[in-house]
Structure formats: structure tokens, C-alpha cells
Amino acid sequence: MNAFQDSASSGREPAPDPALQILIVGGGIAAQSAAEALRERTTDAVITMVCEEPRLPWDRVSLSHLLIDGGEAEELQLRPSTWYEDHDVTVRTGVRVEALDTAFRTATLSDGTTLTWDRCILATGSDALMPPIPGIEQEGVVAFRSPEDCEAIQAAADGGRPAAVIGGGLLGLEAARGIAARGAKVTVVHLMDRLMERQLDANAAALLAPAMEELDVEVLLSKSTTQITGARGRVTGLEFADGTSLEADLVVMAIGIKSRTDLAKAAGLEVERGIVVDDRLQTSAPGVYAVGECAQHRGMVYGIVAPIHDQTQVAADAVLDDPAARYDGSILSAKLKIMGVDLVSIGAAEGSGATVENREERSYRKLIVENGKLVGAVLMGDIKGHELLLDKVRTAHEVDDALALLAEASQASAADLPDTAQVCNCNGVCKGEIVQAIQDHDLGSTAEVVARTRAGAGCGTCKPLVKEILLDVRGGKVDENTYLCACLKQTREECASAIREGGLESVSEVAAACGTGRECGGCNPALAYLVSEVNGNRHREERHARYINDRVHGNIQKDGTFSVVPRMKGGKTTADELRRIADAADKYDIQTIKVTGGQRIDLLGVKKEDLPAIWEDLGMASGMAYAKSVRTVKTCVGSDHCRFGLDDSMGTGIELEGMLEGLYTPAKVKLGVTGCPRNCAEAYIKDIGLVAIEGGWEVYVGGAGGTEVRKGDLLCTVATKDEAISAAITFLQYYRETADYKERTYTYMENRGLEAIQAVVFDEEEGAALRERFHLAQAAAIQDPWLERRKPVVAxxxxxxxxxxxxxxxxxxxxxxxxxxxxxxxxxxxxxxxxxxxxxxxxxxxxxxxxxx
Amino acid sequence: MIPAEIAAAATDLASAGWLKVGTVHDIPELEGRRTTIDGHKVAVFRLLDGFAAIDAECPHKRGPLQDGLVADGCVTCPLHDRRIDLETGDVIGHEGEGVAVHEVHVVGDDLWVRLATAVV
Structure with missing residues (x-):
């Protein structure tokens, strides 16, 4: 319902006690934050947001995620569309406010309508600063502000051509990292003699430059760009004041922001660099407020996210006539959101205090103290305790011994943080609010806390702390995604007991008995695995409970076609197999043939109806590269050929893969067998890895080489290959029986601990029982699902x-x-x-x- | 129904814009299959208590909805887990997004579908 009326219908009778009508101009983080701050305070006011962008408010701070992961803007949406309905906030997207009349309190919109308002909050944000460098108008010069910019950068970066980013601040570095992550050569060009000079002192900046270069981002300092060169209207490079030049097919401008003040200026408001506001965030026009990057408070225009939330809290109070509303400015704090470079800067960067530097670990921690009070901190490499330090800078904490405070901060745990400490800078959430939400709503998992408080929903870097707070509040009793059926809050163990006790043999029997999976059905694949596992694969299979991948035994691709990966045990193949693969690729018009990381060959782009025929032509078994199952055993050539090989890794890997073939597991399981500790088969970072050593074998479990890189835990060292294989299958079976669905071995190991696992796996009785169940399950597993080509299981x-x-x-x-x-x-x-x-x-x-x- | 009745019903349905797309046995329980009507791709699902038909392409990224998991009157797209209500065509949690819902009719063993746009 929109209570704003067209001015055409003027002459209306004032309703008794009319609700306050608040217009928010803008659709970014500041506008959203203002709407939320207002709604927290009043349910009566009528709130309307007018967003120029054609989308609901989204998280611009996370733009670099979009660049790296290639997602879509809507994935960064701050609140789901239902939020606006639930909170009675009217949003008009794709519409601009063209003019503001502060005398009659109306706004003219680009769609021709007019709104009336009692209070107006300007949250028009900023544009990228585009300096008048000759050649800046050419194609290939972009900013880094919008999803459209992101798309342009991605398209250019994926072309592999060299790129330049002008500006070595937070945004420029994040953009450069994003471009490098997409495989393009990128150079950051910075005018000053050090990176992030506003947030860092010379020492920290000196550590940052090499850290960026390790991430394949070249850094050029003290470079003044005098010309953007081009050919036929397209950029070709940069020329600098010192006579040098740089080749670039893409130039990203990230030197700063320019407040968007045109609307305010036209309305007659006082405007300098930004829209001038007083300590109540009110502009020169009564009833009109400004927040975020368009506002200038005490001469300061903030270009980072955290102050926005400070401002909208005060503005909301002021709009609702709270006489105590007062904004004294924000402490500048910035966190670099680049994987592998931990950097936080709080308040002042220059000055004296205490410094702890560890050159070997490349960490640098510095406190800045002025007149006995903490005024700033720079943390590089090791950012532990930054929330505590931010709070202490904010409260101008008195410091007697700065070194002792640094030591305290590095030891600080979630419990030590005061309630006022800001945990999530993106969404402005303090520890106190998180604690309150956990207690009020009995939240039991990090995901629930994030969903309710929004802490961790922005860039996500504070999530570990959110979890720590949760653990602290709940005295360690936290269940992280441990529900198999989230709707009914049923755990894996509860469902497994029901299956065992009831002798249940199918997903629908469990659903009938316990209701599991009835509500959203999202857990059906998990339940299908559990039913098969508990019944030792002697269950009644219901394909409708399985993902399409497991119905047609291929991995669905983004165009709806499937990929075909035949089994190639140990990565060993024959000329005959390769010939058949080549022939099949020709016959079925395969788009892409790719050698996989698991030492096999992937044929991409197969139509569903062609799957049975291509399998028949290949005459090879399914590699199960689409399922949560045992995938591959990667091997090196080992003692057969290698002059360093200590044992027969290839033969051992092939034997192991043969024993595990066709087994479903809670999450995919990749193995490796390597013939010596040189680790050519990457066994150290596999779910299960066997490493031949002088006089025996080592067995590693829980390694990872994905989004996380983790060396596996050494499960045991044994004398013979057979003992190593036995340890591997005992561990695997224990994992199959106890891990949550989608829980990879590396989280499984971290959750359970190596010693607890060893205690079970190496217990004589339990180990033997595990091995027996393994063999039973294996005997009943379908070794080659591709044989369903000849005997389909459903119509x-x-x-x-x-x-x-x-x-x-x-x-x-x-x-x-x-x-x-x-x-x-x-x-x-x-x-x-x-x-x-x-x-x-x-x-x-x-x-x-x-x-x- | 006797064959003569089925034949008579078929004539009526065909003249009212319906198309026979297969039989009830062609789609396994709680699964979907695609059909094409006038160049329009439609996913037909067999539910526990009847059939449902919607556009076959997910409005998000054109995922093949016939390949999705069916539960609770919804299908979950196999590409990015958008859930779509089979009765209304709405994408759950994405207001304003949706797909067309088409009519399904069973005569004897035969499965008939009529496009939403074919209804006069």
C-alpha cells in the first residue's frame, strides 16, 4: 500500500493523526540501512524508497565477490523481496527523483508522478571519480561501481588481455585482485609512493605491495597518468609523467568517489563536496536529511561502509524528532577483503605508540596513541583482536602500556569483546545485538544468526567471529547445519535410528514414519543416501529422491546437457580406450574434451538422450564424477618407472579404486596414492591419501585442495600396502556411517578430531566390524550405473x-x-x-x- | 472408460486446443519430462495425486525444470535450486518471477496438455 498521493488529488482533508510520510531517495546500502533503522523505531510511519537502479538494494561492498565468482547482482541483494512487504516499505525501482520541492515537500519522479513527504532522507550515494585525463572517454575505460562495470571488467579480463587499475586504495586493490583471479595480467597504478596511504603507514604499506604481487597483481607507485592512449576509440595503454608507459586493453578507474549532489543542489540545499549536514544529519532544508556517501559532515565525506550505519541510526532518531539524536563523526576503519591478505586499519595510521613486527610471518601490528588515548591501529598479516581495538579507538580508551594492549588484543576471544564492539562492519552489527538475538530467538547455528542479525551477510569475513560468539553464548552447544531435515529439525542420527529401528527401506517409508523431507523436500537426496547406507545398499531405491545427476548418471551443465567421465582407475588408460573416447567425441559432437584433475577425461555437452549410446560406444564404466561418491584415486607412476619411487603407487591406487568403485559417500571422496613423499599425486591434500615412504606407507585423511587448502591428518604409518589399504577402507566406512550429508572429510576431521577417529578405526573390534560392513555395502553397490543403459530403472x-x-x-x-x-x-x-x-x-x-x- | 468414449473425448479435447503428449506411464512418479507444444517447451510432472505442467525453462538461468526434484507441490531447479510452485508458477522467494502454468487432463491412460495461452 502506498499512502503517498499524486498531487493531482490535492485538496485532500487531513486525516486525523496522519502517519508520518518518509521518502528515502536512493536504493543503496545507505537507503536500505535508513529504512531498517526507521522501521526498528516505528511501525506507523509510511516509508517509501525510490531507487534509480532497476534492482532492489544490493551490497556494493561485495562487488569484488561478483568479479571473482562471476555471480549475479541479485545474489548480493541485501534483503529478499519479501522483506519489503513484511516491513511495509514501498520500493519503487527503476525510478529517479527528478526534483525536490522543499517548501511544498513534494518530489517529482521520472515516471511523471509526484510524491508528497513530511521527511525526506537523501541517500543518493556517489559516482566514481573520473578525472579529466586525456583519453578517459574511450571504450575500455570503466569504473568499479556497478554490476554492469563488473561485467565489462570480466569480459575484458576473460579475454586475457592486460589490464590497468588506476588507484591503489581499497577498491582499486580489490578490483585488481578480481582481475588477476580471472587470469588476466593486471597492474595497479598509484599516484602516491605507497598503497592505501590514507589507511596505512609506510611500514604496513611496504608489506602490502609484495603481498599483492604474490597474488599476481603488479604494483607501480609514484606514477602520474598523463594520457590514456588509444586506437580507433579503444584504449591501448597509459602514459605517465615520467615518460614511461604501460600496455592495457582495459583501464579501471578507482581513485575515489564523487558525491551525487545534483538533486540537492537543484533543490537549493547547501552543497560543498557533499550535501552539508549538521550533527543531526539534517541538511540546510528543515525536514531533509542526508546519509552515506552523498553527505558531508563536519567537512568529511565518508567513502566506506561502516559510517553509513552510524549515520542512519542517528538520522532515524532525528527524523522521528528524538531531541537526543547527535552524530559526532565515525572512526574510519577499513578491512581489505582480499583472500590471503589480512589487513585492517582503524582510525589514525601515523603517529607513535607501539609496534610489533614479525618479518618472518610478515605480520605487522601497530597502535597509535595520542595524549594517552588510543586513536588508531594498523594490523597487517595478523588481524586478531581488531574488533576489540576498534571498540577501544571508538571509546578513546586510555592506554598506559600500548605493548600490553597489543598483546591483549592478539589473545582476545569473543568473550572478551564488549557488547558495543562492532562485529560486522558491512551491516553495522555489534556484539550486543548478536548476543541478544541468540538469546531472544534461541538461535543454534551460525546460519541462523547471520540470517537474523545480518552480521556476516556482507563480505563474510566476520563469520568466524559470529560463530565464536555463538559458541560463547551457548556454552559450546551449537549445531552447525547438522539437521538432515531442516524443516523438522531432525538430525542424521535421529533419522538413522528411525530407519534402523523401523526396518525402513526407502525414502517414502521414512517420510511416512517420521515426516522427514515432507515439507520442502530439500533433504530427499540426503535421506536417499542415509537409507542406502543404513541398509548396506539393500534398500528400495526411489529415483525421484535423487538429484538428476544420480538419475541419469551424468553431471548436469549450465545448458542442461551432461558431462561424461568414464572410469580410468589410477589414471591409467590404454590406447584402445583413448581411441574409443576420441571416436565417441567425434560421433556425439562433444563441445569440449577436458583432462580432469582426477586424471580422467571429461566429455562435455552430451544430450540426455545420447547418454546410453555414448556409454555403449565407450564401453567403459562410469567414473561417477557426478555423484557424492568415491570419485578417483589419483596416482603417480611409482616404482614401475620413476627413479625416486619407493613403492608401486599406480598398482596400489588401481587396487584401491577397484575396491571402492561405485560406493556412495556423504560427500565426494577423492583419493591419491603417491610413490614417495614428493607427492606428485597430491595425496597429502586428498580426502584419503597413501604415501609410500622408506620401509612402509603413511595414510593421510581429511586433506583438501579446494576453496580451502588443508594437509591431511596422518592417520597412521604402517609397514605394508595391504595394511594401508585396510586403514583407508576402515576410515572410509566410519566416515560413510557418521558424517553429515555434504560434510567433506576435511570439515569432518576438524569437527571430530583425529584422536577420536583413530580410537574407533584402530579399535580391534570396531575396526573389524566397520570393515565387515564396508564389504557388505560394497558387495551390494552398483559398480557401474552406466549399465542402466541396457536396463533402465524407470520409464x-x-x-x-x-x-x-x-x-x-x-x-x-x-x-x-x-x-x-x-x-x-x-x-x-x-x-x-x-x-x-x-x-x-x-x-x-x-x-x-x-x-x- | 471404453475405447469409444476415449476416442470421442479425444476429438473434443483436440478441438478445444488440447494436445496428447503421451500416457500416464511415460512419467515416473514424482519426476518430470519435457514436451514441446507449438514450439513451446513444457515440463509435465507426475505428482502423488495427479499431474502438473509448467514452462520447462527456469526464469533464472533457463535450467531444465523437468529434471528438478519434486516435493510438496514444488519443483526445485537442478541448476541453482530455485523452487517453483507447480500450482501458481511462482518462484518462491523471488517476487515477480514466475513461469506459466498449463492445464493437464487425463483421459483413460492418455495425458493431454493445453497451453495457458491456448485458453480462449
Whole structure:
């Protein structure tokens, strides 16, 4: 409901006690923050936001995530669209306020309508500062402010051509890192003699430059750009005052911001660099306020996110006539959001105090003290305790011994933080608010805390602290995503007990008995795994509970086609297999042939209806590269050929892969066997890794080489290959029985601890029982799901109603229960040899499946 | 229904803009399959208590909705987990986004679909 009225309907009678009508001009973080601050204080006021951008308010601070991960702007949306409805905030997107009349209190919009308001908050933000460098108007010169800029940068970076970023501040460095992460050569060009000179002292800046260069970002200091060169209207490079030049096909301007003040200026408000506001954030026009990057308070225009939240809190009070509303300015604090470079700057960067530097660990921590009070901190490499220090700078903490305070900060835990300490700078959330939310709403997981408080929902760097606070408040009793069924809050263990006790054999039986998965169905794949695991693969398979990948045994791609990765045990193949792969690639018009990290070959772009035929032509087993299952065992050549090889890693890997083939697991499991500690097969960073050493083998578990890199924990050192394999399968079975769905071994190890795992795996009785269950499960597993090409388990398993393709193999008889014989079927592999099916001819009668001859 | 009745019903349906897309046995329970009507891709789902049909392409990134998980009257897109209500076509949690919902009719074993746009 929009209570604003067109001025056409003027002459209205004032309603008794009319609700305060508040207009927020803008659709960024400041506008959203203002709306939220107002709604926290009043449910009566009528709030309307007018956003020029065609999208709901989104998190500009996280723009660099968009650049690196290539997501979409909507993924950065600050609040879901339902929030606006739930909080009775009217948002008009894609509409500009063209003019503001502060006397009659109206606003004219670009769609021709007029709004009336009692209070107006300007949150028009800023534009990138584009200095008048000759050549700046050319194609290929962009800012780094919007998703559209991001797309332009991505497109250029993915072309692999060299790029330059002008500006060595926070934004410029994040943009440069984003470009480097996409594989393009990038150079940061900075006018000053050190990076981030406003936030860092010379020492910290001297550490930052090499850290950036390690991330493939070149840094050029003291470079004044005099000309952006180009050819035919497109940028080709930069020329500098010192006569040098740089080649660049893309130039990103990130030297600063320029407040957007045109609307305010036209309305007659006092404007300098920004819209001038007083200590109540009120502009020169009564009833009109300004917040964020468009506002200038005591001569200061803030270009970072944290002050926005300070300002909107005060502005909301002032708008609602709270006489105590008063803003004294914000402490500048900045955190660089670049993976691998930890850097926080708070308040002043220059001055005396205390410094602790560890050159070896490349950490630098400095406090700045003025007149006995803490006024600033610079933390580089080791940013522990920065929340505490921010709070102490904010409160002008008296410092007797700055070194002691530095030591205290580096030891600070969540419990030591005062309630006023700001935990999330992106969304301005203090520890006190988090504690309150946990207590008031009985929050039990980090995800719930993030969802309710928004702490950690921005750049995400504070999430570990949010978790720590949660652990502290709840005395360690936290369940992180441990629900199998989130709707009914049922854990894996509860469901497993129900399955065991009730003798339940299918997903629908569990649903009927416990309601699991009834509400949103999101946990059906997890439940399908659990049912199969508890029943040792002697369950009743229901394919509708499985992801499409597990229904058609391929990995769905973004265009709806599938990838095909045949098994190639230990990464060892033959000329004959390679020939068949090449022929299949030709025959099925494969878009891309890719050698995978797991030492296999991926054929990409296969249509669903072609899957059975390509499998038949390949004549190889499924590599299960689409499933949460045992994937590959990567090997090096080992003692067969390598002059350093200590044992037969290839043979051991092939043997191991053969034993594990076809087993589903809670999350994907990748293995490696390496013939010596040189680790050519990367066994140290696999879920399970075997390493041949002088006189025996080491077994590592819980390694990771993904978003996190983690060396596996040494599970044991044994004398023989057989003992190593035995330890590996015992561990694997324990993981299969106890890990949560999607819990990779590296989180599993961290959650449970190596010693606890060893205690079970190496217990004689329990170990033997685990191995027995492993062998039972293995015996009943489908080793090659691709054999379903000859015996589909459901009607039209690989086709659509409109697919004009031949039907392969048997279609189930109409009306039959759709049941996959998941039981041990030694017949399946053997029988396949006898099934002489000509795949070019359609089945004669799909209803009776008479192709089975 | 006797064959004559089915044949008579078929004539009526065809003249009212319906198209026979297959039989009830062509789609396994709680799964979906795609069909094409007048060049329009439609995903048809077999629910526990009947059938549903919606546009086959997810409004987000054109994911193949017939390949999604079906539960609680919704299908979850296999690409990025958008959930779509099979009765209303709404994308849950994404106001304003949605897909067209088409009519499904079962006569005997035959499955008939009529595009939302074909309804006069």
C-alpha cells in the first residue's frame, strides 16, 4: 500500500493523526540501512524508497565477490523481496527523483508522478571519480561501481588481455585482485609512493605491495597518468609523467568517489563536496536529511561502509524528532577483503605508540596513541583482536602500556569483546545485538544468526567471529547445519535410528514414519543416501529422491546437457580406450574434451538422450564424477618407472579404486596414492591419501585442495600396502556411517578430531566390524550405473516426451512399481555381456520391453 | 472408460486446443519430462495425486525444470535450486518471477496438455 498521493488529488482533508510520510531517495546500502533503522523505531510511519537502479538494494561492498565468482547482482541483494512487504516499505525501482520541492515537500519522479513527504532522507550515494585525463572517454575505460562495470571488467579480463587499475586504495586493490583471479595480467597504478596511504603507514604499506604481487597483481607507485592512449576509440595503454608507459586493453578507474549532489543542489540545499549536514544529519532544508556517501559532515565525506550505519541510526532518531539524536563523526576503519591478505586499519595510521613486527610471518601490528588515548591501529598479516581495538579507538580508551594492549588484543576471544564492539562492519552489527538475538530467538547455528542479525551477510569475513560468539553464548552447544531435515529439525542420527529401528527401506517409508523431507523436500537426496547406507545398499531405491545427476548418471551443465567421465582407475588408460573416447567425441559432437584433475577425461555437452549410446560406444564404466561418491584415486607412476619411487603407487591406487568403485559417500571422496613423499599425486591434500615412504606407507585423511587448502591428518604409518589399504577402507566406512550429508572429510576431521577417529578405526573390534560392513555395502553397490543403459530403472529414464530418439533397452512394464534392484546383482555385469543389443534400432514395443532377448 | 468414449473425448479435447503428449506411464512418479507444444517447451510432472505442467525453462538461468526434484507441490531447479510452485508458477522467494502454468487432463491412460495461452 502506498499512502503517498499524486498531487493531482490535492485538496485532500487531513486525516486525523496522519502517519508520518518518509521518502528515502536512493536504493543503496545507505537507503536500505535508513529504512531498517526507521522501521526498528516505528511501525506507523509510511516509508517509501525510490531507487534509480532497476534492482532492489544490493551490497556494493561485495562487488569484488561478483568479479571473482562471476555471480549475479541479485545474489548480493541485501534483503529478499519479501522483506519489503513484511516491513511495509514501498520500493519503487527503476525510478529517479527528478526534483525536490522543499517548501511544498513534494518530489517529482521520472515516471511523471509526484510524491508528497513530511521527511525526506537523501541517500543518493556517489559516482566514481573520473578525472579529466586525456583519453578517459574511450571504450575500455570503466569504473568499479556497478554490476554492469563488473561485467565489462570480466569480459575484458576473460579475454586475457592486460589490464590497468588506476588507484591503489581499497577498491582499486580489490578490483585488481578480481582481475588477476580471472587470469588476466593486471597492474595497479598509484599516484602516491605507497598503497592505501590514507589507511596505512609506510611500514604496513611496504608489506602490502609484495603481498599483492604474490597474488599476481603488479604494483607501480609514484606514477602520474598523463594520457590514456588509444586506437580507433579503444584504449591501448597509459602514459605517465615520467615518460614511461604501460600496455592495457582495459583501464579501471578507482581513485575515489564523487558525491551525487545534483538533486540537492537543484533543490537549493547547501552543497560543498557533499550535501552539508549538521550533527543531526539534517541538511540546510528543515525536514531533509542526508546519509552515506552523498553527505558531508563536519567537512568529511565518508567513502566506506561502516559510517553509513552510524549515520542512519542517528538520522532515524532525528527524523522521528528524538531531541537526543547527535552524530559526532565515525572512526574510519577499513578491512581489505582480499583472500590471503589480512589487513585492517582503524582510525589514525601515523603517529607513535607501539609496534610489533614479525618479518618472518610478515605480520605487522601497530597502535597509535595520542595524549594517552588510543586513536588508531594498523594490523597487517595478523588481524586478531581488531574488533576489540576498534571498540577501544571508538571509546578513546586510555592506554598506559600500548605493548600490553597489543598483546591483549592478539589473545582476545569473543568473550572478551564488549557488547558495543562492532562485529560486522558491512551491516553495522555489534556484539550486543548478536548476543541478544541468540538469546531472544534461541538461535543454534551460525546460519541462523547471520540470517537474523545480518552480521556476516556482507563480505563474510566476520563469520568466524559470529560463530565464536555463538559458541560463547551457548556454552559450546551449537549445531552447525547438522539437521538432515531442516524443516523438522531432525538430525542424521535421529533419522538413522528411525530407519534402523523401523526396518525402513526407502525414502517414502521414512517420510511416512517420521515426516522427514515432507515439507520442502530439500533433504530427499540426503535421506536417499542415509537409507542406502543404513541398509548396506539393500534398500528400495526411489529415483525421484535423487538429484538428476544420480538419475541419469551424468553431471548436469549450465545448458542442461551432461558431462561424461568414464572410469580410468589410477589414471591409467590404454590406447584402445583413448581411441574409443576420441571416436565417441567425434560421433556425439562433444563441445569440449577436458583432462580432469582426477586424471580422467571429461566429455562435455552430451544430450540426455545420447547418454546410453555414448556409454555403449565407450564401453567403459562410469567414473561417477557426478555423484557424492568415491570419485578417483589419483596416482603417480611409482616404482614401475620413476627413479625416486619407493613403492608401486599406480598398482596400489588401481587396487584401491577397484575396491571402492561405485560406493556412495556423504560427500565426494577423492583419493591419491603417491610413490614417495614428493607427492606428485597430491595425496597429502586428498580426502584419503597413501604415501609410500622408506620401509612402509603413511595414510593421510581429511586433506583438501579446494576453496580451502588443508594437509591431511596422518592417520597412521604402517609397514605394508595391504595394511594401508585396510586403514583407508576402515576410515572410509566410519566416515560413510557418521558424517553429515555434504560434510567433506576435511570439515569432518576438524569437527571430530583425529584422536577420536583413530580410537574407533584402530579399535580391534570396531575396526573389524566397520570393515565387515564396508564389504557388505560394497558387495551390494552398483559398480557401474552406466549399465542402466541396457536396463533402465524407470520409464523414459534418458528421454523426454518430445525426444525423438531410440529407446535403449527395457522400459519398465506399465504400472510396475518403480523399483531399482539395488541388491547385489552379480548377474548384472555378467549378463550385460550376453545382451546383444543393436542401439541403432528402436525398441519394438516399449510397453513390454521386448528388446530383452 | 471404453475405447469409444476415449476416442470421442479425444476429438473434443483436440478441438478445444488440447494436445496428447503421451500416457500416464511415460512419467515416473514424482519426476518430470519435457514436451514441446507449438514450439513451446513444457515440463509435465507426475505428482502423488495427479499431474502438473509448467514452462520447462527456469526464469533464472533457463535450467531444465523437468529434471528438478519434486516435493510438496514444488519443483526445485537442478541448476541453482530455485523452487517453483507447480500450482501458481511462482518462484518462491523471488517476487515477480514466475513461469506459466498449463492445464493437464487425463483421459483413460492418455495425458493431454493445453497451453495457458491456448485458453480462449
Amino acid at each position: 523414459n529414464q534418458f528421454s523426454e516426451l518430445d525426444t525423438d530418439a531410440p529407446v535403449y533397452g527395457l522400459a519398465p512394464v506399465a504400472g510396475d512399481d518403480v523399483v531399482a534392484a539395488q541388491h547385489a546383482e552379480p548377474t548384472m555385469a555378467a549378463a550385460s555381456d550376453q545382451l546383444a543389443i543393436t542401439y541403432s534400432e528402436p525398441a519394438t514395443d516399449p510397453t513390454t520391453g521386448s528388446t530383452d532377448r
